[in-house]
Amino acid sequence: MTLGVSNISCVRGHKPLFAPVSFSLQAGQALHVEGDNGVGKTSLLRIICGLSPADAGEVLWNGKALNRLHPEAVEAFRATLCYMGHNLSLKDELTALENLLFDAQVAGRSLSHDTAMDALRKMGLNTRAHLPLRVLSQGQKRRTALARLSVTDAKLWVLDEPFVALDAQSLDSLCVLLASHVQQGGMLLYTSHQAVALSQPHGPAVDIRPLRLVGA
């Protein structure tokens, strides 16, 4: 599994946002995309997922350009991808549990009731699992969104600002989760203004490669 990005640039209002970006990500690697506010970190992540088209350059999945893949290959890519953007993709009127279950089914994954409850428990939400999301705090909503990560079998995780609005304990749980994902052969791409260490308890830290976006 390789994710390759070759000379990607993104244009907004006739001007390129950031200088052309290239990198390659293999299984078991983590990449931290950093840059000033407004430089285009979110835009880059959306281009990598295939939501937005790049104005120049290519995104390569296992060596083949993403926008020229056959439909089955595109399906396979999407099955391997888990993207979390700024908005949490959660419904306020549904409970945390319902959100997780529906989310998995829409993504074509099967998820049992017990596994979902387990994931919510790991995020400290077991008492809140049956309440509509709108009565939860912002941090609790974020934890619900992140519970998605522990039940997915996606190998490529693309996360936009995952550490925002988390308390210290949740931050630790998330770092452990991300570390275990990478150390089991997954790929991780994330943006963040904070520097975090990803390591499992009493384990080695994951080697995080930085990628700095600079304005064009």
Next chain:
Amino acid sequence: MNMFRANFWLHYAGPQAFYGLAGRLWPWCAALAVALGVWGLWLGFMVAPADAQQGEGYRIIFVHVPASWMSMVIYMAMAFWSVLGLTFNTRLSGMMTRALAPTGAMFAFLSLWTGALWGKPMWGTWWVWDARLTSELILFFLYLGYIALTSAIDDQRRGDRAGALIAIVGAINVPIIYFSVKWWNTLHQGASVSLTKSPSMAQVMLWGMLLMAMCFWLYTIALVLYRVRTTILQRESHTAWVQTIVQEAA
């Protein structure tokens, strides 16, 4: 360059080359349009005889019928460029479609108004809900919808693609609208000009209408090419070749 090679056409698919081509073509089209227009109007208003039943007032068909034809042809052209744009992802296709829309809307509007002006003295009513009139009105709304949608979207590329989709959907819908309304109520006279039957009107009238149709067509081409040139300059304003032109003009 040999016209039968693909890269001849691909060369002109780029905005810079098309800018040059359009610049050379549009004055000729405009001049020809004026010439044909003068000839056509002269035939229509001076030479053609008065109609047996409708007197002099019928002469408005020399504007009305070509305008109706053009409103439909231009919409088909928009649909064509839209399909091209969505398939090959060229920037020029979106620009061409946007350039065609206002002229198409104008012809649809002209067709509706000249139809009303003709209808009042002839049949005593400004408007009637028959197949052709209603379909023409809906076509006018399709044009307005395209123009409104593309104007409302700030991102040019997204606007191009969204407009292309609505143009294609509308193009599929135009025959449906026509047949649905025709079934509903039919009052308009049957086709007087058909490719297969011989026309049921005098030769001179036919020639007048055809000349006016060609005049409108060339007018459209000239105006659209001119408009596209302006759009190209706006969209490619960050490139070196445009900045050279701007500096030379200043």
Next chain:
Amino acid sequence: MIWQAFCAVLRRDLLLAWRRKSEGLSAVFFFVVVAALFPLGIGPELNVLRNIAPGVLWVGALLSSMLALQRLFEADFRDGTLEQMALSPIAMPLLIGAKMLAHWLVSGLPLVLLAPVLGLQFDLSGEALVTLTFALLLGTPILSLVGGVGAALTLGVRGGGVLLSLLVLPLFVPVLVFGAGAVEAQVSGLGVQAHLSILMAMLLPALFFGPLASAFALRIALE
């Protein structure tokens, strides 16, 4: 997997409509109001009412659908759920089709069920009411399917509601013509088969192309 995903989207949207009751009811309420105000405005002359009934009820259904269409993708677009559908390995048109089905069940089916009741105010005969119901049953899904394309194109665009109405108006005209025409044909004694067959002939391609075109338009909106 595919069927599960379809049902998941369907159930989720129906559950959301149930929990946000006011939204689903507003479009239906609008239909009731339009149908109730016309007799009040035009006067109790039964002959007149019987003549205008097919048109009024159909236009009411159309306007109610236009109102409801604005909500089809709006919420999902804002909270990011639409992105997740775009990134799902399940084909997006299928998921969008499920959304449209849910939308019709909430905003279209009530119109079909209410129309015969409202038609009584206009003194329509029993057979005319049956024809009206059947025509709406065929026509309202077309409005959801085809209108969805307009809703997708105007997502997040300024002047959305009015622009949406302008875009879908030409697309709705054939449905209106044949739908109201079916009831008029029944009342005047001509057969309704032709009109209803044409409605069916419009429904079937709409079932296929509506979700496809909408999914394409949604991807453009998500760029």
